[in-house]
Amino acid sequence: MDFRARFFYRYRRMVKTLQIYLILAGPGIIVMVADNDAGGITTYSVTGATYGYDLIWFLILLGPIAYFVQEMTVRLGAVTKRGHAEAIFDAFGAFWGWFSLADLALTDWLTLITEFIGMTAALSIFGIPPLITVILVSVFMMGLVLHGRYWTFEKIVLFFCLINLIYIPAAILVNPSVPDVLHGVIPNLPGGDMAKLFFLLMANIGTTIAPWMLFFQQSSVVDKGMKEKDIPFGKIDTAIGAVLTVLVAVFIIIVTATLLHGTGQPPIESAAQAATTMQQENYWVGTILAIGLFDAGLLGAICISLASSWAIGEVFGWAHSLNNKIREARWFYAFYFFLLVTAGAMVLISTEKTLVAVTLFVQVIAVTLLPAALVFLLLLLNSEELMGKYKNTRTQNIIGASIISMIIALSTLYALSVVFPGIFGGF
Amino acid sequence: MADTKGSGLLKRLLSARFRPFVEITRKYRTPRIKMTRSVRIALLLLRIYLILIIGILAFKFFTSGGTF
Numbered sequence: 001m002d003f004r005a006r007f008f009y010r011y012r013r014m015v016k017t018l019q020i021y022l023i024l025a026g027p028g029i030i031v032m033v034a035d036n037d038a039g040g041i042t043t044y045s046v047t048g049a050t051y052g053y054d055l056i057w058f059l060i061l062l063g064p065i066a067y068f069v070q071e072m073t074v075r076l077g078a079v080t081k082r083g084h085a086e087a088i089f090d091a092f093g094a095f096w097g098w099f100s101l102a103d104l105a106l107t108d109w110l111t112l113i114t115e116f117i118g119m120t121a122a123l124s125i126f127g128i129p130p131l132i133t134v135i136l137v138s139v140f141m142m143g144l145v146l147h148g149r150y151w152t153f154e155k156i157v158l159f160f161c162l163i164n165l166i167y168i169p170a171a172i173l174v175n176p177s178v179p180d181v182l183h184g185v186i187p188n189l190p191g192g193d194m195a196k197l198f199f200l201l202m203a204n205i206g207t208t209i210a211p212w213m214l215f216f217q218q219s220s221v222v223d224k225g226m227k228e229k230d231i232p233f234g235k236i237d238t239a240i241g242a243v244l245t246v247l248v249a250v251f252i253i254i255v256t257a258t259l260l261h262g263t264g265q266p267p268i269e270s271a272a273q274a275a276t277t278m279q280q281e282n283y284w285v286g287t288i289l290a291i292g293l294f295d296a297g298l299l300g301a302i303c304i305s306l307a308s309s310w311a312i313g314e315v316f317g318w319a320h321s322l323n324n325k326i327r328e329a330r331w332f333y334a335f336y337f338f339l340l341v342t343a344g345a346m347v348l349i350s351t352e353k354t355l356v357a358v359t360l361f362v363q364v365i366a367v368t369l370l371p372a373a374l375v376f377l378l379l380l381l382n383s384e385e386l387m388g389k390y391k392n393t394r395t396q397n398i399i400g401a402s403i404i405s406m407i408i409a410l411s412t413l414y415a416l417s418v419v420f421p422g423i424f425g426g427f
Numbered sequence: 428m429a430d431t432k433g434s435g436l437l438k439r440l441l442s443a444r445f446r447p448f449v450e451i452t453r454k455y456r457t458p459r460i461k462m463t464r465s466v467r468i469a470l471l472l473l474r475i476y477l478i479l480i481i482g483i484l485a486f487k488f489f490t491s492g493g494t495f
Contacts, residue, residue: 092470093458094451316447368480375473383460412480419487 024233025240026154027220030303031070031213032241033161036248037300038118038271039111039359040207041293044249045274047200048256050267053176053184056250058201060185062208063246065403067239069374072381072392072400073214074234077221079390080380084218085311088376091383096376101315103369108212108308110362112343115304117355118297120347121272125279125290134344141302141340145333150223150322157302163295165244167251170288174258181254202414208245209407211369212307214377219310223321228390252292255285301340309336367415371408378404 036044047055073084080087085104089097119137120130144153190197217238226234256274259281271293279286306322312335313320319329326333347355378400381392392400460466 089451089455091458091460094455096458096470097455098452315451368477368484371476372473375469379460379466379469382465385461408476415480416483419484 021233021236024224024226024230025237026158027217027224027226028070028074028234028237028239029161029241029244030154030157030299031217031220032066032238032245033164033248034216034296034299034303035066035208035210035213035245036164036252036296037111037207037304038115038122038293038297039300040249041118041252041289041296042271043200043203043207044252045256045260045271045289046269047204048253049260049265049274050200051190051197052257052261053181053253054188054190055200055204056181056184056253057187058204059249059253060246062204062249063242065407066208066245067242068399068403069209069377069407070213070217070238070242071235072377073218074221074226074238075231075387075390076377076380077218078226078228078231078234079387081222082218083222083310083314084215084373084377086314087218087380088373089315091380091386092376096372097315100369100372100376101311103365103372104211104215104311105308107362107366107369108304109339109343110358110365111210111212112301112304112339113346113355113358114362115297115301116344116347117359118271119294119301121270122275122290122294122297125272125275125287131348134348137298137301138340138344141298141305142337144302145306145322145336146326153322154224157299160295160299160302161244164248164292164299166288166292166295167248167255170285170292171251171254171258173285173288174255174282176254176258184253184257199414199417202410202417205407205410206366206414209370209374209411211366211373212304214373215311216303216307219307219314223310223323231390252289255289259285301343305336305339305343308339309333367411370411371404374404374407 044059076087077083082090085097085101088100116134116137120133123133124130144156147153221234255278259278260274265277271289275286275289275293277286278289309332310320312318313329313332316331318331320332321329324332346358350358378392378397381387381400382397384391
């Protein structure tokens, strides 16, 4: 009887914990899955088509790195009840605050344009003109936030995160060689042009940690109303998100490596090109890649436009919760719509040359924001008066500082290699 | 006279437009984080990094005729 009672008690406790987790789950999974945005899908497709399965291990390594950085935003948001932008203003003063906010607004807007480029390219494969795509996406994204409930918004976005897992059945469909895939899990450096390899490694790191992610998750934690006691659940949520983001990245590599690597096809330069080429080999897999690209662009667009709107709302003191109706937070929603409409319009009215310039420029401009946002994050997490018992431990600081130094160094080198092609030996 | 009225109106309009920015700047004038030695060093290194990187990017931008 005693055993049965104990078992029942433990079972009830587990169910209760799971129920609480399901209520609190969201921000971590959304931010991590949205991290595989249109630019990310392109990077993974190019990586798989160029190096086959050889760099799978590298993407697996990026998972814990992304987790470690994003976990800090959970603690900061839950303890301070402030978004990252407001926290920077408050802790470091107006100069750094304005710098971060202006940089975030510009970087996010440019990244939003690249998401629209990805979505229009994906739907063009199905014969849908860019104008229709931009209108449909804008109307959907407006509708998504206008019902005045954070909970509903989050569950709909989680559904789109689920669609992102479409690459797993695609990988099964292409029937990859399992021993070759497992060989890719073991760290190794493929031969050939080292400059090209280094460029792709840096590009993969660049897509793993983006500035908007820090701002999005912290604001999202605040909007959801998470408290200090919810931090363990926030960590689990972020860890699950990190596993999912790595899974998606690895399966994209498996798909593109199996169908496009070493086939003598022209070099793959975008996910849309990869999807079209793959449709000739296997129609359904190419179609899945195109659907996944659209979904990734949509998720990225949702998170990026919200990251900016939350940040601006926090600093300007506007009502800025998704729990607010439109009349209660009209400036917050107006800014969100403004971002959507202008980014969508840019894609429609710009020439291809301008859009390529935007894609390059966003990689360059991000390098001015990412180091600042990461350094502020680490400093804030070390503030005793701000974080109390939730401040970073010595071990967390050593790991955090190492990761942040590496990200800053590699993202800077990546931006420089974009600006000065050939700086690392001809690529 | 009309000019003075016009410029006054413009001034008031601009001042109203920029008031939130001024108020936010005033509100967050003093950093609240404890300025320990490590915080000062980190912020100094960040300034140097940003000046260098923005300098390099600006140099490239202007020497390549307004593009990257």
